[in-house]
Amino acid sequence: MKKLLAVFCGLLFCGSAFAHDYWLTVDNYFPQPNSEITVTVGYGHHFPTDGKGSATGIAKMFVMEPDGVVRPITVVGEGERKTVAPIKVKVTKTGTHYIVLVKNAGFVTHTTKGYERKPKNEAEGNVLESSWSEGYMIAVVTVGKASGNMPESLFSNARFRMQPLVDMGNLHTGDTVPVQLFLDGKPFRSFLYATYDGFTEEKDTYAYATRMPSDLTGKVKLIHPGLWILLAKDDQPYPDTTKADKFSFGCNITFMVR
Numbered sequence: 203m204k205k206l207l208a209v210f211c212g213l214l215f216c217g218s219a220f221a222h223d224y225w226l227t228v229d230n231y232f233p234q235p236n237s238e239i240t241v242t243v244g245y246g247h248h249f250p251t252d253g254k255g256s257a258t259g260i261a262k263m264f265v266m267e268p269d270g271v272v273r274p275i276t277v278v279g280e281g282e283r284k285t286v287a288p289i290k291v292k293v294t295k296t297g298t299h300y301i302v303l304v305k306n307a308g309f310v311t312h313t314t315k316g317y318e319r320k321p322k323n324e325a326e327g328n329v330l331e332s333s334w335s336e337g338y339m340i341a342v343v344t345v346g347k348a349s350g351n352m353p354e355s356l357f358s359n360a361r362f363r364m365q366p367l368v369d370m371g372n373l374h375t376g377d378t379v380p381v382q383l384f385l386d387g388k389p390f391r392s393f394l395y396a397t398y399d400g401f402t403e404e405k406d407t408y409a410y411a412t413r414m415p416s417d418l419t420g421k422v423k424l425i426h427p428g429l430w431i432l433l434a435k436d437d438q439p440y441p442d443t444t445k446a447d448k449f450s451f452g453c454n455i456t457f458m459v460r
Contacts, residue, residue, distance in 0.1 A: 268297025
């Protein structure tokens with residue numbers, strides 16, 4: 203009952219904070235070495251199948267291999283909306299790989315004419331809300347066998363990071379994932395959300411929600427096998443209110459539970 207109440211409270215107080223964002227899914231989360239996997243960039247309200255993400259909103263993508271080597275991923279937009287074409291990635295090394303999408307950081311202003319990627323003092327319509335937004339999206343792929351916890355270096359230059367304290371490539375039904383959040387290098391207290399493929403067809407609805415406790419380590423219990431997403435997103439007042447109302451930041455991680 204507490205977890206259900208947490209879900210409803212989170213949705214009431216966070217509203218659309220988790221709507222319209224990117225996430226990554228992979229066709230095979232447990233490939234063997236020298237395999238090719240296909241990465242899809244999702245976007246929208248319904249995890250894991252909704253719209254496709256636009257290439258114009260992506261700053262970069264890369265794969266971090268188990269030994270820390272970073273390989274850039276080329277993003278190709280297709281069609282009128284420049285949605286990201288399926289991405290083929292060759293994995294050759296044994297261990298836990300991280301596929302990473304970094305959003306284009308910048309101003310997003312909601313006006314009576316729609317959304318504009320401008321500060322609010324440059325927007326053309328009447329401003330409803332404006333923010334500076336940034337975020338990281340991660341997919342965890344285990345090649346052969348898991349090889350360790352997620353490295354901090356994965357979040358190079360990121361102001362906000364979500365740090366699981368277990369190897370995300372070796373999770374089973376019934377396991378608990380302890381998670382810490384950091385903003386500008388300091389522990390940060392906020393809500394954690396998680397859900398799995400098939401939990402619901404309702405938009406912006408999650409199987410699990412919890413606020414970080416006083417020890418700043420949130421815990422998510424994996425109650426179902428299959429594809430999961432773990433996410434955290436929050437905002438703070440933007441220092442220059444002539445340009446934006448808030449600084450919005452977030453991170454999500456997709457992974458497979460056996």
